Amino acid sequence: MDLTRPRDIRITCAPALASWLSEELSPLELPVISRTKTSVTTNGTWTDTWRLCLELRTALQVLYPLKSFRCHSPEDLYREARSMAWETIIAPDGYLTVESRVDHPSINNSMFPNLRLKDAIVDRIAAETGRRPDSGPERRGVVVHLFWKGEHATISLNASGRKLADRGYRRNPHKAPLQETLAAAIVLATGWKGESPLALPMCGSGTLAIEAALIALGRAPGLLRSKFGFEHVLGFDENRWSALRTAARRRAGKTPGVPIVASDLDEQAIDAARRNAETAGVAQLIEFHVADFARAPLPSTPGVLIVNPEYGARLGQEELLQPTYKRLGSYFKDHCDGWTCFVFSGNRYLTVHIGLKASRRIPFFNAEFECRLLRYEMWKGSKG
Numbered sequence: 511m512d513l514t515r516p517r518d519i520r521i522t523c524a525p526a527l528a529s530w531l532s533e534e535l536s537p538l539e540l541p542v543i544s545r546t547k548t549s550v551t552t553n554g555t556w557t558d559t560w561r562l563c564l565e566l567r568t569a570l571q572v573l574y575p576l577k578s579f580r581c582h583s584p585e586d587l588y589r590e591a592r593s594m595a596w597e598t599i600i601a602p603d604g605y606l607t608v609e610s611r612v613d614h615p616s617i618n619n620s621m622f623p624n625l626r627l628k629d630a631i632v633d634r635i636a637a638e639t640g641r642r643p644d645s646g647p648e649r650r651g652v653v654v655h656l657f658w659k660g661e662h663a664t665i666s667l668n669a670s671g672r673k674l675a676d677r678g679y680r681r682n683p684h685k686a687p688l689q690e691t692l693a694a695a696i697v698l699a700t701g702w703k704g705e706s707p708l709a710l711p712m713c714g715s716g717t718l719a720i721e722a723a724l725i726a727l728g729r730a731p732g733l734l735r736s737k738f739g740f741e742h743v744l745g746f747d748e749n750r751w752s753a754l755r756t757a758a759r760r761r762a763g764k765t766p767g768v769p770i771v772a773s774d775l776d777e778q779a780i781d782a783a784r785r786n787a788e789t790a791g792v793a794q795l796i797e798f799h800v801a802d803f804a805r806a807p808l809p810s811t812p813g814v815l816i817v818n819p820e821y822g823a824r825l826g827q828e829e830l831l832q833p834t835y836k837r838l839g840s841y842f843k844d845h846c847d848g849w850t851c852f853v854f855s856g857n858r859y860l861t862v863h864i865g866l867k868a869s870r871r872i873p874f875f876n877a878e879f880e881c882r883l884l885r886y887e888m889w890k891g892s893k894g
Contacts, residue, residue: 511576511595513556513745520573520666521562522549523691525875530695531568538565559669560740560751564732564758567694567721570673573655573666581663583616584626587656591630591665599667599744602641605651606631609668612658627656627665653739671739678734679790682782684715688818690731692876693717697725699872699883700814700852704766707813709849711803713772716783716796718816723792726766730758734790766795768813773799773806804841812848821857821879828860835863842866846888856881 523531531550532542538561540552554562562572579590600606608624608631617623628645631654636642643651653668675691688696697718702708704726710719724731732738733755740746774780777800787793799806803817817838822828842851843866855861856879861868868884875881 511598513574513599513743516553516555516558517575518543518551519554519559519562520549520551520575521566521569522571522573523569524548524689526873527568527691527695530698531566533698534566534568538562556667556669556740557747557750559667560738560754563670563674563735563738563740564754565730566674567698567725567731568691570670570675570691571655572669572674573657574669575664575666578662578664580661581614581658582661584622587623587658587663588626588630590663591627592634594631594634594665596631596634597638600631600635600643600652601742601744602635602639602643604643604742605648606643606645607647607649607651607653608645608656609653610656610658612656614658614660617658623656623658627654649739650737651739651742667739667743669738669740671737671742674732676735677731677790678736679720680715680717680786681789682715682785684776684779684782687715688717688876690717690721692874694721694725694731695874696816696818696852696854696883697722699874700816700850700885702814704768707768707809707811708770709806709808709813709815710770710772711774711806711815711817712819713774713783713798714776714779714818716772716779716786716798718818719770719772719783719796720787720790720792723766723770723787723795724790726768726770726795727763727792729762729792733758733762769797769809770795771797771799771807771809773801773803775800775802804837804845808845808849812846813850815846815849815851816854817852818854819860821855821860821881828857831857831860832863835860836865839864839866842886842888849888851886851888853884853886854881855884858882 543551559572608628612623632642649671653671655666655668657664870885872883
């Protein structure tokens with residue numbers, strides 16, 4: 511199959527992140543062709559997918575289409591897939607993972623399309639080479655993606671393999687951590703780019719702090735990953751990939767020049783955050799403190815403050831958390847003159863108790879929870 515010509519590449523993301531993902535394409539000089547709630551489509555070559563996997567902060571998957579066709583049944587799927595030259599893409603001694611999103615009345619078992627597509631691929635390779643590649647769910651080889659809705663099906667290569675949110679640094683997740691892509695989008699939504707101090711009370715296992723440090727450095731998040739799906743596709747050019755990585759390293763700065771201060775009342779959380787930051791190679795850029803948010807040190811120069819408090823996801827927690835949100839409002843008024851403060855929360859009833867009027871409410875989703883990033887401008891002398 512020809513992997514040299516430009517195609518419409520579909521980049522998936524978590525709900526509500528498509529606008530931030532679209533903005534990331536501009537410096538890569540790739541167009542935004544279309545956008546949905548959970549994806550952005552651009553146009554580029556197979557090697558452009560390598561750059562996307564390396565550079566994008568808010569994406570989950572990068573899907574390079576191989577074939578689109580009308581599909582009425584699993585038999586149609588098998589026949590169309592069996593006709594494709596898989597022996598030019600997957601080594602006969604390689605490893606294959608098939609993933610799918612299917613919405614069709616003929617399918618009542620979500621795993622059946624995966625099985626039929628996998629059978630078609632390995633049957634084709636066996637007929638052409640005399641050997642059948644191994645297959646399974648581990649995503650340690652070539653990953654093939656099927657999107658089948660109604661009468662239309664598209665088979666793509668998942669260039670990323672594992673989700674791009676898996677940077678590789680979060681080996682100590684602690685409690686309910688933010689997904690890396692969501693954390694990056696939150697930092698981008700504040701407008702912070704390393705030009706002013708950043709304070710992160712309630713930092714948990716440090717995902718916001720680490721993503722902020724990577725943004726300030728201009729360091730490509732894919733540099734932290736050891737393997738992507740595209741590296742297992744036949745014809746992979748190791749020298750070209752090495753050149754892309756080298757160029758990305760050279761673009762990255764060495765220090766943001768402003769303090770990033772992360773704190774949490776939980777000593778175990780700070781220990782996990784520090785170790786995660788060390789794995790990501792940014793620990794030297796972040797000051798970590800064990801402290802209640804109201805007593806955590808702030809840089810002397812105002813900047814941006816981001817806090818991600820609990821928001822009562824479990825039954826009975828909401829009433830217990832009300833005092834925390836009231837304390838946040840008092841803290842902003844009494845200690846944050848000149849700062850731009852952001853609260854990320856999935857509970858609008860709790861955020862009322864902050865007692866301040868947000869100048870902006872930016873929608874996000876954290877898993878199934880609809881959230882808002884609330885912006886509070888704490889002008890000097892303001893009291894709400």
